[in-house]
Every structure is written in structure tokens, then in C-alpha cells.
Amino acid sequence: MNIQQYQYCFFGVVKREFLRFLQQRTRLLSALIRPLLWLVVFAAGFRAALGVSIMEPYGTYITYQQYITPGLCCMIVLFNGMQSSLSMVYDREMGSMKLLLMSPFPRPFLLMCKLIATAILSLIQVYIFLIIAQFVDVETPLLGYITAVPAIFLIAFFLGALGLLLSNLIKQLENFAGVMNFVIFPMFFLSSALYPLWKMKEASLWLYWLCDYNPFSYCVELLRFALYQQLNLEAFMVVFISTIFVSILAMFSFAPKRENRR
Amino acid sequence: MSILVENLSYSYGRKQVLKELNFSLTAGFNVLLGPNGAGKSTLFSLLTGLFETGYGEIKICNVDLIEQKRSALRLMGVVFQQSTLDLDLSVKQNLLYHASLHGISPVSALKNIEPILEQLQLSERLNDRVRQLSGGHRRRLEIARALIHQPKVILLDEPTVGLDTDSRGLIIEHVRGLAHELGICILWATHLMDEVSGDDELILLDKGQVRAQGRCDRLCDDNDTKNVFELYHKLTSSVELM
Numbered sequence: 001m002n003i004q005q006y007q008y009c010f011f012g013v014v015k016r017e018f019l020r021f022l023q024q025r026t027r028l029l030s031a032l033i034r035p036l037l038w039l040v041v042f043a044a045g046f047r048a049a050l051g052v053s054i055m056e057p058y059g060t061y062i063t064y065q066q067y068i069t070p071g072l073c074c075m076i077v078l079f080n081g082m083q084s085s086l087s088m089v090y091d092r093e094m095g096s097m098k099l100l101l102m103s104p105f106p107r108p109f110l111l112m113c114k115l116i117a118t119a120i121l122s123l124i125q126v127y128i129f130l131i132i133a134q135f136v137d138v139e140t141p142l143l144g145y146i147t148a149v150p151a152i153f154l155i156a157f158f159l160g161a162l163g164l165l166l167s168n169l170i171k172q173l174e175n176f177a178g179v180m181n182f183v184i185f186p187m188f189f190l191s192s193a194l195y196p197l198w199k200m201k202e203a204s205l206w207l208y209w210l211c212d213y214n215p216f217s218y219c220v221e222l223l224r225f226a227l228y229q230q231l232n233l234e235a236f237m238v239v240f241i242s243t244i245f246v247s248i249l250a251m252f253s254f255a256p257k258r259e260n261r262r
Numbered sequence: 263m264s265i266l267v268e269n270l271s272y273s274y275g276r277k278q279v280l281k282e283l284n285f286s287l288t289a290g291f292n293v294l295l296g297p298n299g300a301g302k303s304t305l306f307s308l309l310t311g312l313f314e315t316g317y318g319e320i321k322i323c324n325v326d327l328i329e330q331k332r333s334a335l336r337l338m339g340v341v342f343q344q345s346t347l348d349l350d351l352s353v354k355q356n357l358l359y360h361a362s363l364h365g366i367s368p369v370s371a372l373k374n375i376e377p378i379l380e381q382l383q384l385s386e387r388l389n390d391r392v393r394q395l396s397g398g399h400r401r402r403l404e405i406a407r408a409l410i411h412q413p414k415v416i417l418l419d420e421p422t423v424g425l426d427t428d429s430r431g432l433i434i435e436h437v438r439g440l441a442h443e444l445g446i447c448i449l450w451a452t453h454l455m456d457e458v459s460g461d462d463e464l465i466l467l468d469k470g471q472v473r474a475q476g477r478c479d480r481l482c483d484d485n486d487t488k489n490v491f492e493l494y495h496k497l498t499s500s501v502e503l504m
Contacts, residue, residue: 004365013359098312
């Protein structure tokens with residue numbers, strides 16, 4: 001196989017993911033409605049109750065809407081990653097996964113193509129959300145939109161790989177509801193998406209530790225800083241290492257069913 | 263030799279489903295006949311590299327499937343028992359997606375497949391969504407798709423399941439034609455004895471073992487049976503009595 005053939009394969013897999021995304025118009029709608037409800041309804045209600053003092057990377061006092069925006073962006077990426085996991089389970093049940101696994105290209109490359117396609121879709125959805133968020137008084141520095149691209153891409157890659165891994169653990173489509181309860185909600189709520197961790201520490205130390213060990217918290221912080229043209233090195237390292245670790249596990253989980261040795 | 267299987271065994275846990283299979287196939291129309299649960303689908307999963315076993319050897323056109331899996335996969339086209347089409351995409355989109363998985367450009371893919379689509383009467387339906395196609399047309403599309411990368415071997419796992427008699431007849435006729443025209447090896451797995459013709463190369467699989475292999479009419483003569491129905495019952499029941 002030469003580089004051009006790898007290109008055809010890459011664009012073929014990405015195009016299919018896009019076509020499928022376009023077929024599911026409600027997917028885009030629900031991907032945007034969910035965080036917008038949090039931003040417009042939840043954040044407005046809690047604005048008065050939850051004051052956020054000056055903290056990095058913000059140079060001054062910020063509104064609660066401003067604070068939760070990076071968390072909501074990560075929520076979009078998280079849901080998209082899980083949606084792609086759902087579509088993998090669906091593909092497996094419908095049989096079309098066999099086509100992908102029977103391709104003569106290396107399996108890690110094929111899975112990588114899928115992850116990149118998922119990441120691009122996440123990126124598009126996050127930017128649509130960020131544009132709409134401007135109308136709800138969420139101000140992001142103009143350059144922040146550019147510096148956030150690699151951060152969103154890395155986060156999307158991590159969460160997509162996690163979805164890929166989960167898709168191999170979920171044996172039936174019906175079990176997907178469990179992912180909502182045991183993965184999405186704990187990951188989101190036990191993070192710095194909705195409240196700063198120091199506030200959590202004041203409320204409960206063990207909850208703080210749970211949030212602190214949750215890699216999703218680092219996704220949120222990585223994006224929060226990236227939107228202000230800063231690099232949170234600790235967050236970057238945690239997300240980067242988690243991405244590599246989860247990607248390797250996901251690749252291994254797609255190895256053919258092996259019975260015994262020769 | 264298009265397909266060579268030597269001492270192939272496979273177990274699900276403690277249950278052995280394939281026992282020391284040995285057979286070889288050349289270009290032409292070959293039938294793998296066996297009842298449900300005979301091990302046909304497991305054998306297909308092994309032949310397509312979806313399962314791997316440590317016992318035995320599989321070679322596709324002299325390429326070792328375990329040692330040189332990617333090269334072997336390039337030589338194969340497969341139609342699975344369960345449809346693997348994306349129902350919400352068009353015929354063309356499904357074909358191009360498959361072509362991309364084999365590193366073929368959209369232009370070359372459409373050029374390769376044009377005569378086959380014509381022959382399978384699908385040319386007019388390129389832009390239709392797969393969901394709009396009948397069961398027979400979907401199967402034809404899967405056959406066309408399996409041919410898009412110009413393989414040397416085509417594996418079809420019970421491709422007529424769920425189709426009416428006319429569609430079944432048409433599909434089997436098309437595939438026999440393709441085997442003859444393209445000079446490729448076709449392995450057609452089925453449990454339907456009326457899909458076997460006298461001049462087909464037959465492998466009779468039962469309870470994970472090959473009971474017989476050879477030209478169907480010769481096997482019937484050798485076993486003093488009039489047709490494949492009798493042959494099947496004689497060979498499978500004789501083993502059961504042992």
C-alpha cells in the first residue's frame with residue numbers, strides 16, 4: 001500500500017462519518033441544545049448563587065456563564081465521543097464493522113481514521129456552540145478561538161478513543177443507557193466543568209479527590225486555558241498521556257478473536 | 263491453489279466447532295454445504311481473518327493468512343450472511359466507501375465496477391439509498407461491492423438467506439456467471455441443497471468436519487446416490503451412526 005492509497009482510505013472513512021452525521025440531523029441539534037440549556041437556563045439560575053472569584057486564566061471576575069463554557073464545550077465532545085461509540089456498537093450489530101476490520105490496511109490506522117473523523121465532527125459542533133454562546137454574553141478572546149483548536153482536537157481524540165474502548169465492552173445496543181449513568185454523568189459532574197475544584201474541596205474532601213483524579217477535569221482546564229491563549233502544562237500532560245493510554249487499549253480491544261497458539 | 267486449508271481447528275471455550283479441516287479449492291464455483299451449526303460461519307470468520315486460530319493453516323492464492331494477513335485480505339472479497347450495507351447511504355456511497363477501505367480512488371472504483379453493475383442491473387440505481395432497494399437488489403449490491411477491488415477469491419456466506427425463490431435463482435445464476443467470466447474462485451456457503459448443481463465442486467461440512475469433497479456428480483456416483491439430497495443424508499447420517 002502506498003501513501004496515496006492510505007489517503008483514499010483516510011478520506012473514505014472520514015467522508016462516511018460525515019455523511020452519517022448529516023443523515024442524523026437531530027444529532028447536531030441535540031448536541032447543541034443540551035449545552036445551550038445548561039448555559040442559558042442553568043447558568044442563569046446559578047449565576048446569583050455561585051460567584052466565581054478571580055482565578056487563572058481569567059484576569060478579572062467572570063460570570064458563571066463564562067466559567068462553565070469550557071466545561072460545556074467538553075460536554076459536547078464527550079457526548080460526540082460516546083455517540084461515535086454508540087455508532088460502533090450499531091455497526092457491529094448491523095455487521096458493517098466487519099467491512100472495516102477486513103480492510104487490508106493496518107487496524108490501528110483504520111481506527112485512527114475513525115478517531116480523527118470523530119474529532120473533526122466534535123470540533124465543528126464546539127465552534128457552532130461557541131458562536132451561539134457569544135449571544136449569551138460569553139466573551140472569548142478572538143485569538144482564543146485559534147489556540148483552542150489543538151486543545152479541542154486532543155480532547156476529542158481522547159474521548160473518542162474512550163468511546164472506542166467502551167464500544168468493545170458494550171455487547172448490545174440496549175446496554176448503551178448504562179454508559180450514560182456510569183460514564184458520561186460521573187465524568188461530567190465529578191469534574192471542574194460546573195464548579196472550580198477549590199469550591200468542591202470546601203464542600204467535601206473525598207469528592208474533591210475524585211474530581212482531581214478525573215481526567216475530564218484536565219480536559220476542561222486544558223480548554224479553559226487554551227481559550228485564553230495559555231497552556232496549562234499539567235492538564236496537557238494528563239490529557240496527552242491518557243489519550244495514548246486509552247488509544248492503545250482501544251486498539252488492542254479490536255484485535256481479532258484469537259483462540260490458541262500455533 | 264486459490265484456497266488451501268490444512269489441519270484447521272477452532273473452539274469456543276471447550277466446545278470444538280471445527281475439527282482438523284483439510285481442503286483445497288481452485289478457480290470456479292465451489293459450494294460449502296452444511297446444516298445450520300455445521301461451522302460454516304466460523305470457518306468464514308477464520309477465512310476472513312476476523313478470528314484467528316493457532317491450529318492449522320490457511321492460504322489464499324499461496325499467501326499465508328496468518329503470517330501475511332493484509333496481503334491475503336487484498337485478494338479476497340466477502341459477502342457475509344448478515345447484510346453489511348449502510349442503509350442510509352446511497353448505492354454509490356456504499357461502493358465508494360468499500361473501495362476506499364481497499365485504497366482505491368473513487369474514479370478507479372467506478373470504472374472497475376461499471377460492467378459488474380451493468381450485469382447485476384444496478385447501474386440505474388447508483389444514487390438510490392440502499393434502504394429503498396429490495397432484498398435481492400441489496401444482495402446484488404453486496405456482490406458487486408465484493409468485486410470492486412478485483413479479488414481473486416470471493417466468499418459468500420449464505421447469501422440467499424431471506425430471499426424469495428426467483429431472487430435466489432437469479433443471484434446464484436449471476437454468481438456462477440461471474441466465476442466463469444472472471445476466472446476467480448468462489449466459495450458459496452449454503453445449507454440449501456437445491457443451490458448445488460452437479461458440476462459444482464462440493465465440500466460437505468457437518469459437525470465441524472469435512473465429510474466429503476469433490477465434484478458433486480462424482481461424489482454422488484462414488485457413494486451410490488442419485489442426487490445431492492441423498493448424498494447429504496447418506497454421509498451425514500452414516501457418520502452419526504458411527
